[in-house]
Amino acid sequence: MTTNQSAQKLRLTDRFMKKYTEWMVAIPEFSFRRRWWVISFFVLFTVGLGFGLPKLKVDMTFDTWLDAGDSTLLDYQRFRYFFGSDEYMMIMFKPKGKEVFDADTLKKVNALEDALNKKRFEKGSPLNRITRIRTIISADFLESKGDTLKNRKFIGSAIPDNKQLAEIKKFAMAQRHFPGSWFSKDSQFGAILILTDYGARIQKLDEKGEAKPSTPEFDFTETQNAKKDRNKIPKMESADPSDYMKFNEELGKVLKEQKWVNPTVGEANCANMMGTQPSVAGSPSANPCAMEYLVGGGPWVASFFMNIMTSQMGQIMGLSVLLIFITLAIAFRSLSAMIWPTLIIILSVIWTLGLVGLSNVTMTMMINIVAILNLTVGISSSVHILSGYKYYLVTMDKRAALIKAYEKSGVSVMLATLTTFAGIMSMVVVPIVPIRNFAIAASLGIAFAYIGTIYLLPSLLTIWAPGAAKNKKTGEKMQGLLERQLQRFISYIIRVTHDRPKTIVAIFSVIMLLSLTGYPRVVVDTNFLESIKPGYGFKETFETLDTHFGGTTNVEIIINTGKNDGLKDVSLLTAMDNLAQRAKKERPDFVAKTTSLVNAVKDANKNLTNGKEENYRIPSDNQKLKQVLLMYDSADPESRRLFADDDWEKGRITLQVVNKSSFEYTDFLTQVEGWMKEYLEPVKKTNPELTYYATGGIPIMMRLTGFLTKSQLQSFGLALVIITIIMFLIYGTMRYGFIAMLPNIFPILLTVGVTGWFKIPLDSDTLLVLPIAIGIAVDDTIHFLTHYRGELLAGHGRLESIKTTLREVGQAMIFTSIILVTGFLIFLSSIYVPFRNFGLLSAIAISSALIADLFFLPALLVAFGRSNKVIGADT
Numbered sequence: 001m002t003t004n005q006s007a008q009k010l011r012l013t014d015r016f017m018k019k020y021t022e023w024m025v026a027i028p029e030f031s032f033r034r035r036w037w038v039i040s041f042f043v044l045f046t047v048g049l050g051f052g053l054p055k056l057k058v059d060m061t062f063d064t065w066l067d068a069g070d071s072t073l074l075d076y077q078r079f080r081y082f083f084g085s086d087e088y089m090m091i092m093f094k095p096k097g098k099e100v101f102d103a104d105t106l107k108k109v110n111a112l113e114d115a116l117n118k119k120r121f122e123k124g125s126p127l128n129r130i131t132r133i134r135t136i137i138s139a140d141f142l143e144s145k146g147d148t149l150k151n152r153k154f155i156g157s158a159i160p161d162n163k164q165l166a167e168i169k170k171f172a173m174a175q176r177h178f179p180g181s182w183f184s185k186d187s188q189f190g191a192i193l194i195l196t197d198y199g200a201r202i203q204k205l206d207e208k209g210e211a212k213p214s215t216p217e218f219d220f221t222e223t224q225n226a227k228k229d230r231n232k233i234p235k236m237e238s239a240d241p242s243d244y245m246k247f248n249e250e251l252g253k254v255l256k257e258q259k260w261v262n263p264t265v266g267e268a269n270c271a272n273m274m275g276t277q278p279s280v281a282g283s284p285s286a287n288p289c290a291m292e293y294l295v296g297g298g299p300w301v302a303s304f305f306m307n308i309m310t311s312q313m314g315q316i317m318g319l320s321v322l323l324i325f326i327t328l329a330i331a332f333r334s335l336s337a338m339i340w341p342t343l344i345i346i347l348s349v350i351w352t353l354g355l356v357g358l359s360n361v362t363m364t365m366m367i368n369i370v371a372i373l374n375l376t377v378g379i380s381s382s383v384h385i386l387s388g389y390k391y392y393l394v395t396m397d398k399r400a401a402l403i404k405a406y407e408k409s410g411v412s413v414m415l416a417t418l419t420t421f422a423g424i425m426s427m428v429v430v431p432i433v434p435i436r437n438f439a440i441a442a443s444l445g446i447a448f449a450y451i452g453t454i455y456l457l458p459s460l461l462t463i464w465a466p467g468a469a470k471n472k473k474t475g476e477k478m479q480g481l482l483e484r485q486l487q488r489f490i491s492y493i494i495r496v497t498h499d500r501p502k503t504i505v506a507i508f509s510v511i512m513l514l515s516l517t518g519y520p521r522v523v524v525d526t527n528f529l530e531s532i533k534p535g536y537g538f539k540e541t542f543e544t545l546d547t548h549f550g551g552t553t554n555v556e557i558i559i560n561t562g563k564n565d566g567l568k569d570v571s572l573l574t575a576m577d578n579l580a581q582r583a584k585k586e587r588p589d590f591v592a593k594t595t596s597l598v599n600a601v602k603d604a605n606k607n608l609t610n611g612k613e614e615n616y617r618i619p620s621d622n623q624k625l626k627q628v629l630l631m632y633d634s635a636d637p638e639s640r641r642l643f644a645d646d647d648w649e650k651g652r653i654t655l656q657v658v659n660k661s662s663f664e665y666t667d668f669l670t671q672v673e674g675w676m677k678e679y680l681e682p683v684k685k686t687n688p689e690l691t692y693y694a695t696g697g698i699p700i701m702m703r704l705t706g707f708l709t710k711s712q713l714q715s716f717g718l719a720l721v722i723i724t725i726i727m728f729l730i731y732g733t734m735r736y737g738f739i740a741m742l743p744n745i746f747p748i749l750l751t752v753g754v755t756g757w758f759k760i761p762l763d764s765d766t767l768l769v770l771p772i773a774i775g776i777a778v779d780d781t782i783h784f785l786t787h788y789r790g791e792l793l794a795g796h797g798r799l800e801s802i803k804t805t806l807r808e809v810g811q812a813m814i815f816t817s818i819i820l821v822t823g824f825l826i827f828l829s830s831i832y833v834p835f836r837n838f839g840l841l842s843a844i845a846i847s848s849a850l851i852a853d854l855f856f857l858p859a860l861l862v863a864f865g866r867s868n869k870v871i872g873a874d875t
Helices: 003-050 071-083 103-120 162-174 241-257 298-332 335-358 367-393 398-429 433-463 481-499 501-516 538-549 570-586 597-607 622-635 662-680 697-731 734-757 766-793 798-829 833-864
Strands: 088-095 130-134 140-145 148-153 190-196 291-297 553-560 591-596 650-657 691-695
Touching: 003 335, 003 398, 003 433, 071 553, 071 650, 071 691, 071 697, 088 103, 088 298, 088 538, 103 130, 103 162, 103 190, 103 241, 103 291, 140 597, 148 622, 241 298, 291 298, 291 538, 298 335, 298 367, 298 798, 335 367, 335 433, 367 398, 367 433, 367 766, 367 798, 367 833, 398 433, 398 697, 398 766, 398 798, 433 766, 481 501, 481 798, 481 833, 501 734, 501 833, 553 570, 553 662, 553 697, 570 591, 570 597, 570 622, 570 650, 570 662, 591 597, 597 622, 662 691, 662 697, 691 697, 697 734, 697 766, 734 766, 734 833, 766 798, 766 833, 798 833
Parallel strands: none
Antiparallel strands: 088 190, 088 291, 130 190, 140 148, 553 650, 553 691, 591 650
């Protein structure tokens, strides 16, 4: 390409920006003539999109995080189809001054179990999600009757007296799998296990083939081939997030009726026997309690986070609007300058969330970030327009000042919006559905805020606009006190960057190099227990459950033999047993217990041989194994279905593990993969159709973590490339493109360095900082360089252009950055730790970007901006 051709292309860019500026100038004129038409349109637009707000859906389940065709998700759905849901609840209780094996204690447990069973069979009850309830009273217990097996409840509903319970306790302690399952090893704590069918119901289809609400019953007639083809299963339902809340509310009511209290939600008055601190969310109840309890498990966690989202979203939004209002009041000292920008960003939030609701898109807790981005980033356009308006109002009337503000700031506001849009939209490459949805929703919000600023704001200002401050003695218009102070500060910046440009460049360069030393310490980690700050019962609950009952999280190993009766194979069951024993032996820090068909086979074999302990083993040949399995299936088919399907084709090994961080889980899952290959691969010599895989909440979380690490870096790189290209196209030379990007790389390097120095883990929420920060940080650079370039094109010298640019846009840059920083710092009020980290890191990125644009960028232009001309200046 020749120089003339390159110049011609760049002149086309100049002509486009000139045309765009003319368009911007025409908008205020149009607003003066047709303001009521414009306002009426936006009223109707708001009403229309407002209908989508009640349809907004928020879901925190795993099903929403991966694409429908993702192999990991399909494996998880197959597991649920054949074995039921892994979303269960565990209620851990502690008797008041007694132990589990006490008649009064067990009567209270029995009363609760009866109440829950009664509720779950009531029509329309939220508790009809329960499929099975077990306690030490109703625990399945196999015993032999001659040559047959019989399954019975371990204690039964007729509670014995304490003397008989003392003997039962000895017998229970001798059972291999009872301590740590139904009661703690010291029998001071008991457990109630509640199985549910969340995510395991088959989605019903109406006559049109559209999904409709499913019923509690499974319909295995829908596709008989599914049981033969592991790659073909019916469409599984995705539970409505509100169902979790209703379920837990109803469960809480039943517990309260039975006078059971949870000390982590401010109900403790049984001498706080759990040893936990009452939640700051409430105060202790004065009512006497029958039992203290803690509750954990998937449905409870989903409900907990839904409650956080619904309660804190309003709180964070309210605080953001209030702080923005206060900042605007300080900046402009005008009621109209406070109300109109605030109204526009509130409307943009309504438009965004309304459109999301109408589009039937499911969001996660990141919807909070969407709203805050709308409020904080969206208002920056209005601030730049109003700041320019107030600046020119000193020498012009209102109409002329508004037109001048649009002329001077219109292009830069558009370019800043474009780069922010590009930075956030870069996250659509992330193969995680909620992050893609977040990127689209947040980008729409930015675009809506821009549209509101450009078209609605001038119409509103024609009705009521801020006036200029006046000198009390002369009556002449003048800048306000804050504006004068800021201009003094800007004069200091002009002087320092002019006198010591290389020193400033050196200082920023050293800071960037020091920031790089924090990079080796950066950790991408999602820690479930650390996601809620202490004092709200979350971490305390799961640590207590982990200590006494080995956690509420599972890794599921699914084995598909590919043929009927494939599980009736001694070599396969032996391999499964060896794998489970290896897991418990090598990783006792992770694996609390293992459960599979092997446990039942050993127990049944022992009972059929008069209870001899040496016969707690797998039968020696397949024929004996088939006899044992036949008797076991006849005695307890319900429990058998938890570990093997009806055709004895598919089985599972459940590794119950304690809660750890994703970083710690990585090595553990690598070991699990190795064990599966070591013990199950040899079985394929006699059964080549055998397949196996690991699934459950932990493998999915690991899948997500891997995606996040790789794809967020990709999206950041994509954002950097796109924004760099935009900069090059705007400013015409590699020199200016490079100078434009350095001040925007600085906040990214500093922010990531801070995460390493201060050991702030990067997770799905905090990783959003990188592409968002580069998109937002570049805004001030664009405003600066657009004005600077305009001054050069007008024939002014380089140093004079820097001085004029700082005076005209420096004030607005400071105002918008203060609003952004305070807006993101609002997240520090959240109890959700990733949001707190996201807010803190975003505030660091934006404040450091402001400092770089005020000092580093002018210093670079002074030191390396040599020529006073730019390509296209001759036009």
